[in-house]
Amino acid sequence: MVDRRPTIHVSFDGVEYEAFVGESVLECARRVGVKIPSLCFLEGLSVWGGCRVCVVEIAEGHRLRPACATTCVADMEIKTETPRLRAYRKSILELLFAEGNHVCAVCVSNGNCELQDMAVHCGMDHVRYDTQAPKREIDASHPKYIFDPNRCILCTRCVRVCDEIEGAHVWDISYRGESAHLITEMNKPWGESLSCTWCGKCVAVCPTGSLAYQGRAIGEMEHDPAMIKRLAVARNRHEWLYPEEAK
Amino acid sequence: MTRARIATAWLGGCSGCHMSFLDMDEWLFELADVADLVYSPIADVKVFPEDVDVTFVEGALANEDNLREARHIRENSRLVVAFGDCAVSGNVTAMRNPLGDPIEIVKAVYVDAPDRDGQIPKKEGIVPPLLPQVLPIHKAIRVDAFLPGCPPPADRIQAALEALLEGALPPNRGEAIRWG
Ligand code: SF4
Ligand code: SF4
Ligand code: SF4
Ligand code: FES
16 A cells, blocks of 8 residues: 655655654654664554653754654754764663663563663663662562563553553553552552453563563563554554454 | 783672683683683682782672772772673672661571571671672772673673783673673
8 A cells, every 4th residue: 555645854864764744753764764772662552752762863953852752844854873862872771770670680581671672772781870779569469460560661561552452451650750650450459450351462562571471480571562563553454363364 | 921910709799600700611721821810719819919900890799898809809900890790780689679778688587587596697807797788899999891691601701801801891882781
C-alpha cells in the first residue's frame, strides 16, 4: 500500500530526508534508517516521552528534544550524534541505574536486557552518582508472573500495553518524584487482581528484569516487545491473525 | 626492558574475578615474560609494595579494612583498575544497602538465626567493623579504568592487560563494559 500522506523535508545530521506530516522525529528516523536510541518508546503503544534516552538536538537554538515526542516540522535540522547528546544519554543511563537496585549478576534478564544493552551502547562503564539503594518489596503473588520493582525504570510500557492493547488497565503509577512506583489494581497484590487476564503482555514488553515469568533463573528471562507491534499492526488493519499464522 | 609491576587485590568480593584472572590460562605465561605479579591473593606476599604500575582491585568497600587497603593501594599504584562488578558498582556485596544499618543484618544472621550461638563476632584488630553502606571503590579513591563483569571474562581481562602493557588504558567501549 502506497503511503499518500503529504511530506516535508527534514535533515538528520546534515542529510536530507522526507518526513510525513505528523510523524515524530523518532518514527521518521526509524523509517529512513537513522539510528536513535530509545527505551520507553514502543511501536504500537502511545508515546510516553519519559526516559529521555532518545534526546536529539534541534539545530535552531540547540534545543534538546525527545525524538519520540517531537513532531517533525518542515526544514527541521535534527542532530542525533553530538558530544553533548552522548554526554546526556550517558548521564541518563547512570541516573536510571542509580535510582533503583540493579545487580545484573543476579538478574533474570542479565544478557537479555534493553537497559543493560542501552548502558553498553551509551558507554556507561560505571555510575558517577550516589546510588539510592531504595528498599522495595517484590510482588510474587501472581501465579504466573513476578514483579521486582528494584529493576523498574518507570518506562510505563506495562501500564500502556495493559490499558491500550489488553484493555484491562491493571497497572498504574502511584505517588510522585522519588516515591513514584507501580501499583496493580488499586494497590492490591497482583495475584489478587480481578482485572488481570493473565495475558502476559506487560511481561512481554518490559525492557528490564522487573517483570518476568515465575521460576526463571539468572539470565533466563527473554522478553518479546515486538509482539506488541504485531498486535497493533493487525488491529489497525483489522486482521486478527498475523498473515503467516492465518495460512 | 623494564618489567611491569602488576598487583591484584581482593576486597569485598567473592574472588570470582581472580578465578577469571587464572582462566587466562597459557596467556599467563606470556604475561610472566614481561611483568611481575608483585602482590596478589594468589602470590605469597604479605605487604603491599611501593611503586606498583597497575593494580587490579576486586571487590567493593564493605568494611573499614577494605577502605584502608584501597587508600594504601591508591598511594602506591600509578594506575588503579576497578576489577569486576563489585569494585565497579558494589554489585552483590552492596545488596545489603537497602536494608540499612548493617548491625541489624549481623544480628539476624549471628544472633537470631536458630542454629547460632547468639554472639556477634567482634575482636578488635581482627574483625573489621562494617561500613554503613557498601561502596564501589571509585567513591573512596580515584580509579583510572573500569573493567566490569561478574566476573569479567578472561579475554576481557587479557585485552585490558594487553592495552596497559602497551601504555594505553583498557578498552572502554562496546561489550568490554557490559555489567553482569
Ligand atoms: S534489569 Fe537489566 S540492568 Fe537492571 S539488573 Fe537486570 S540485567 Fe541489569
Ligand atoms: S498479564 Fe495482561 S492483563 Fe495482567 S497485568 Fe499484565 S498486561 Fe495486564
Ligand atoms: S515494570 Fe518494566 S515495563 Fe513496567 S514500568 Fe517498570 S520497567 Fe517499564
Ligand atoms: S524513548 Fe523517547 S523519551 Fe523514552
